[in-house]
Amino acid sequence: MKKVYLDHIADTPLHPEALETMLPYLKENFGNPQSLHSSGQQAQQALEEARENVARLIHAQAAEIFFTSSGSESNNFAVKGLALAQKGRGNHIVLSSIEHQSVLHSAKSLEKFGYTVSLVPVDKFGRVTPEDVRKAITPDTVLVSVMLANSEAGTIQPIKEIAEACREQEVLFHTDAVAAVGNIPVDVTELGVDALSLAGNQFYGPKGSAALFLKKGTRILPFIDGGIQEGGRRAGTEDVAAIVGLGKAAEIAMRDWKKRQEKVLPLRDRLIRELPQRVEHVFFTGHPESRLPHHASFCIEFIEGEAMLLNLDMQGISASSGSACTSRALKASHVLLAMGIDHALAQGSLVFSLIKDTTEEDIEYLLEVFPPIIERLRKMSPLYTQYLEEKKK
Amino acid sequence: MKKVYLDHIADTPLHPEALETMLPYLKENFGNPQSLHSSGQQAQQALEEARENVARLIHAQAAEIFFTSSGSESNNFAVKGLALAQKGRGNHIVLSSIEHQSVLHSAKSLEKFGYTVSLVPVDKFGRVTPEDVRKAITPDTVLVSVMLANSEAGTIQPIKEIAEACREQEVLFHTDAVAAVGNIPVDVTELGVDALSLAGNQFYGPKGSAALFLKKGTRILPFIDGGIQEGGRRAGTEDVAAIVGLGKAAEIAMRDWKKRQEKVLPLRDRLIRELPQRVEHVFFTGHPESRLPHHASFCIEFIEGEAMLLNLDMQGISASSGSACTSRALKASHVLLAMGIDHALAQGSLVFSLIKDTTEEDIEYLLEVFPPIIERLRKMSPLYTQYLEEKKK
Numbered sequence: 055m056k057k058v059y060l061d062h063i064a065d066t067p068l069h070p071e072a073l074e075t076m077l078p079y080l081k082e083n084f085g086n087p088q089s090l091h092s093s094g095q096q097a098q099q100a101l102e103e104a105r106e107n108v109a110r111l112i113h114a115q116a117a118e119i120f121f122t123s124s125g126s127e128s129n130n131f132a133v134k135g136l137a138l139a140q141k142g143r144g145n146h147i148v149l150s151s152i153e154h155q156s157v158l159h160s161a162k163s164l165e166k167f168g169y170t171v172s173l174v175p176v177d178k179f180g181r182v183t184p185e186d187v188r189k190a191i192t193p194d195t196v197l198v199s200v201m202l203a204n205s206e207a208g209t210i211q212p213i214k215e216i217a218e219a220c221r222e223q224e225v226l227f228h229t230d231a232v233a234a235v236g237n238i239p240v241d242v243t244e245l246g247v248d249a250l251s252l253a254g255n256q257f258y259g260p261k262g263s264a265a266l267f268l269k270k271g272t273r274i275l276p277f278i279d280g281g282i283q284e285g286g287r288r289a290g291t292e293d294v295a296a297i298v299g300l301g302k303a304a305e306i307a308m309r310d311w312k313k314r315q316e317k318v319l320p321l322r323d324r325l326i327r328e329l330p331q332r333v334e335h336v337f338f339t340g341h342p343e344s345r346l347p348h349h350a351s352f353c354i355e356f357i358e359g360e361a362m363l364l365n366l367d368m369q370g371i372s373a374s375s376g377s378a379c380t381s382r383a384l385k386a387s388h389v390l391l392a393m394g395i396d397h398a399l400a401q402g403s404l405v406f407s408l409i410k411d412t413t414e415e416d417i418e419y420l421l422e423v424f425p426p427i428i429e430r431l432r433k434m435s436p437l438y439t440q441y442l443e444e445k446k447k
Numbered sequence: 448m449k450k451v452y453l454d455h456i457a458d459t460p461l462h463p464e465a466l467e468t469m470l471p472y473l474k475e476n477f478g479n480p481q482s483l484h485s486s487g488q489q490a491q492q493a494l495e496e497a498r499e500n501v502a503r504l505i506h507a508q509a510a511e512i513f514f515t516s517s518g519s520e521s522n523n524f525a526v527k528g529l530a531l532a533q534k535g536r537g538n539h540i541v542l543s544s545i546e547h548q549s550v551l552h553s554a555k556s557l558e559k560f561g562y563t564v565s566l567v568p569v570d571k572f573g574r575v576t577p578e579d580v581r582k583a584i585t586p587d588t589v590l591v592s593v594m595l596a597n598s599e600a601g602t603i604q605p606i607k608e609i610a611e612a613c614r615e616q617e618v619l620f621h622t623d624a625v626a627a628v629g630n631i632p633v634d635v636t637e638l639g640v641d642a643l644s645l646a647g648n649q650f651y652g653p654k655g656s657a658a659l660f661l662k663k664g665t666r667i668l669p670f671i672d673g674g675i676q677e678g679g680r681r682a683g684t685e686d687v688a689a690i691v692g693l694g695k696a697a698e699i700a701m702r703d704w705k706k707r708q709e710k711v712l713p714l715r716d717r718l719i720r721e722l723p724q725r726v727e728h729v730f731f732t733g734h735p736e737s738r739l740p741h742h743a744s745f746c747i748e749f750i751e752g753e754a755m756l757l758n759l760d761m762q763g764i765s766a767s768s769g770s771a772c773t774s775r776a777l778k779a780s781h782v783l784l785a786m787g788i789d790h791a792l793a794q795g796s797l798v799f800s801l802i803k804d805t806t807e808e809d810i811e812y813l814l815e816v817f818p819p820i821i822e823r824l825r826k827m828s829p830l831y832t833q834y835l836e837e838k839k840k
Contacts, residue, residue, distance in 0.1 A: 064479035064487070065684065073473050080466050080653065086457035089767060090753060091760040093452070123516035123655065124683030126673040141559075156673030156682050163672050166534075167560065255684060260473065262516065262655045262686030279556050280519040280549030289549050290517030291458065291648060293655030293689070363483045372484040 055370040058416040062256075062348050062407035063205040063233060064374050069258035072302040076260065079295040087292050088283060097294045104301025108265055111304040112231075112250065113241040120266045120284045121297050125232035125253035126156035127277070128266040129199075131288070132228040132249045133160035135274035137169060137197050140226070144194035145169045148225075150182045150201065150211070151392040157199050157230055158388075174200070179341040180209035180393045188219040195225050202231035202240065202250075206376045206389040206405060207340035208349030210234070217246040226272065232256055232264075236307040237346060238315070248272050254296070258410070259303030263296040314410045315347045321417050322408055325350045328421055333428050337399065339390065348409070353395060354402040356438035357431045362404055365427045371420055375403045398437070448763040451809040455649075455741050455800035456598040456626060457767050462651035465695040469653065472688040480685050481676065490687045497694025501658055504697040505624075505643065506634040513659045513677045514690050518625035518646035519549035520670070521659040522592075524681070525621040525642045526553035528667035530562060530590050533619070537587035538562045541618075543575045543594065543604070544785040550592050550623055551781075567593070572734040573602035573786045581612040588618050595624035595633065595643075599769045599782040599798060600733035601742030603627070610639040619665065625649055625657075629700040630739060631708070641665050647689070651803070652696030656689040707803045708740045714810050715801055718743045721814055726821050730792065732783065741802070746788060747795040749831035750824045755797055758820045764813055768796045791830065 059067070079100065085093030087101050105116045122128045137147055147161050151173040161171045174186045182200055191198065198220045203210045213229050220227035228249040231240055235250075236257020242250055249272065254263030268274055268287075280289025330336040335355035354362060359375025366373055376387040390400035406420070432438040452460070472493065478486030480494050498509045515521045530540055540554050544566040554564045567579045575593055584591065591613045596603045606622050613620035621642040624633055628643075629650020635643055642665065647656030661667055661680075673682025723729040728748035747755060752768025759766050769780040783793035799813065825831040 059486070061479070061482060061484065061486075064482045065477055067475075067477045068473050076473070080461050080469070082460075084458055084460040084654075085765070086454070086648075089454060089457045089765065090756045091454065091765040091767075093454075093765055094457070123520070123686065124671075126683035127516070127671050129673070130671050130682075138559075154673065156671070159669075159672035159682070163668075166531075253684075255479075260686075260688070261477075261684055262689050275556075276552075278517075278520050278523050278549070279552035280522070280547065289523075289552070290519035291646075291654055293516065293653075293686075295653070296655050296686070296689075360483060367484040372478070372482065372486055374482060374484075 056419055058371045058419055060406040060408060060412065060416070060420065061372045061374050062409045063405060065255050065261065066258045066409055068260050068299065069303055069306055071306060072259055072299040075302040076295040076299040079298050087294060088281065100294060100298050101292055104297045107301040107304040111308055112235060112252065112267060113243050114267050115270065118267050118270055120268060120288050121292060122264045122266055122288060123262050123293065124264050125230070125251055125256070128251035128253070128264050129154060129156040129230050130160045131266050131274070131277040132251060133157055133197065133199055134164060135277050136226050136228060136249060136272070137164055138275045139273040140196040144196045146192055146194035146196065147171045148174060148187060148190045148195055148198040150174050150176060152176050152180060152204055152207070152389040153199060153201055154230055154232070157201070176392050178394050180204055180207035180389065181341060181344070182211050182216065184212055184215035184219050187216050188223070191220070191223050191225055195223070197226050197228065199228040199230065201233070202229045203234040203238070203346050204340070204389060205233040206351065206387055206403070207393065208345035208351050209341040210238070210344045210346065213245050213247065221246060233346060236303065237311065237348060239311070242267055242269070254300035254303050257303055257307045260296045260299040262293055263300035265300070310410070318348045318408045318410070318412060321412055321414060322348060322350050325406055325417055325420070329424065332421055332425050339393070339395065339403070349405070349407050351403070351405045353390070353399045354404055354428060355399055356402070356435045356441060357428065358401045359403050361431050362427065365431065366423070369423045369427070371423065374405050374407070376405065449812055451764045451812055453799040453801060453805065453809070453813065454765045454767050455802045456798060458648050458654065459651045459802055461653050461692065462696055462699055464699060465652055465692040468695040469688040469692040472691050480687060481674065493687060493691050494685055497690045500694040500697040504701055505628060505645070505660060506636050507660050508663065511660055511663055513661060513681050514685060515657045515659055515681060516655050516686065517657050518623070518644055518649070521644035521646070521657050522547060522549040522623050523553045524659050524667070524670040525644060526550055526590065526592055527557060528670050529619050529621060529642060529665070530557055531668045532666040533589040537589045539585055539587035539589065540564045541567060541580060541583045541588055541591040543567050543569060545569050545573060545597055545600070545782040546592060546594055547623055547625070550594070569785050571787050573597055573600035573782065574734060574737070575604050575609065577605055577608035577612050580609050581616070584613070584616050584618055588616070590619050590621065592621040592623065595622045596627040596631070596739050597733070597782060598626040599744065599780055599796070600786065601738040601744050602734040603631070603737045603739065606638050606640065614639060626739060629696065630704065630741060632704070635660055635662070647693040647696050650696055650700050653689045653692040655686055656693035658693070703803070711741045711801045711803070711805060714805055714807060715741060715743050718799055718810055718813070722817065725814055725818050732786070732788065732796070742798070742800050744796070744798045746783070746792045747797055747821060748792055749795070749828045749834060750821065751794045752796050754824050755820065758824065759816070762816045762820070764816065767798050767800070769798070
């Protein structure tokens, strides 16, 4: 059976070049970077090279990069660490309503310690209005966190303008750029952010590799307490192989992102254009222009996402219905609900996210296979039957 | 040059069989375990198999194992998560004074939220007296954490008795078993612990792989907030390859631990016996019997650990001076100080920790190379000159 992987937002395959650079650290170069002997020093040097590459990818300095184990850990580190480091200054946090669960729930955990959280709405395209952020900031606000790109709707936020609104009011600004970094150009200086989360498995690096960018001079409390790794800000023996893989993936992304984008954009656009032509009652979601180049998202009326995913899977196609971090929870996406999409329609969410190896044939295959799947599922759908009956009247 | 790696406590080489099982998950099987399609389900299944193996290694149930990214994260998760989950009940934590920094600093962080911490002393062998733990517990105590084995002194604690003292007083008990699991038999049921930390890189599994055992029914707050991974208790895309490697390392440890111990024990004993015979002013540290089978630790008078490590390294020998997590901080070990070793002597700490591949020749080589190194360093040591002069008088 043909295999078509269209679930970039859940995970990208590890780049063979990245794996190649990791292998020595899974074999003979197994030293602990904190050890003073030469096998430790070798590992330490590998870490620092990776740090340089990750820094370069987002136009930061190496000393501003702190390695973590996942985008979720980076988000926890940023939200909790930045808020708690300013405990005396204030206790209010501003988030967008479509943040990833790791940002939303980190803030929720802080409520137990006296923090309050305001959620800024998004428009029907999933965009935050910078003016809304400005208005949400109070004298007690110590942190604003708005994601750079949303993995469920694909929408890219006006981060530069939001960062400016924060800077004007002297409030720290963090952006969860996990879905964006490595796929579109991200420049922390140009964006003017104080902190930024990124993860290797979103741009062909290994799982277990991620980082937090923290602007020089920004105070943060460690999240994982312990040893002196990462400048005393993140304890735990460094996962050298994963970090080396992340560094290589960053290097490759700098080299290849444009080529990848040029390849993936027309395929993505074809999908956005043709899917609603081939199947009735298909609604495109997210922003039409300001969106991730590999991202096509829809809501399919009268059918639940899960049923579509399983039927697509039977045809060899991997896709997703919202965030992988909650997909097994099978709840309607808080992102789509925040965009004003009604609950029933949001249940029919479907995201096709292309990878660098996606071909014209893959898209063609999806476009062929999809209509009969939907037809079959709709035949079994009480909602659809009801719709047809009401239409007759 | 001959290479002799005697730094097990900093890191063990990844077992080739473990790497072999990891590779498919770094190549074609790259799915996100949370994805509903078959590539995700394959990854999910691999996770669950690894969970079974890790559980079996410590005689736990699979549902009691939660994967993390390092021993330090497991310790943070346990100390913070268990204490915060009982916030209404009390605010007092009891630790031994020789805990790893990730336990000590986690508790220190909790002090900012109104918790108080008591440190229980150790004897000159680095042993905690269960009666001291019993006495340290107050009606406000919500958590006791005492490590199973100390990586700097090698000493194994009377965990079963300490756990019993906690259970009698209905206080949760966590043990940091990072240095122990996979190297000596550990049975959570027999020990009677509520929570236990372990890490793959201490028994030939990959870096970035670790777990927290949490006894069924024990309430804990998530440490990394976010998605629904690990039963909602630890968010972040699972590092499938690392977890699979951990599972394999656990399986191998169950098969090989006895063989490894039988091989390493006589070599370790020879080192402990002969090193002080070949060099003057060498003091064995830690418990002579109740200790890790691969662990030989000493304090060498009149010389600093760092100088010895670098000189040993020049002869191809990797060793350590205290914990890798703080070795670059070059402070006298809090563990040795707590054992009553004076500050100057503690600076001369040296740990040789054998791995499964250590040979008789390795030990022979070390015993040959070591005396001239020490002689040379002592010639340059003002402390030694002073000692000789005082001796003359």
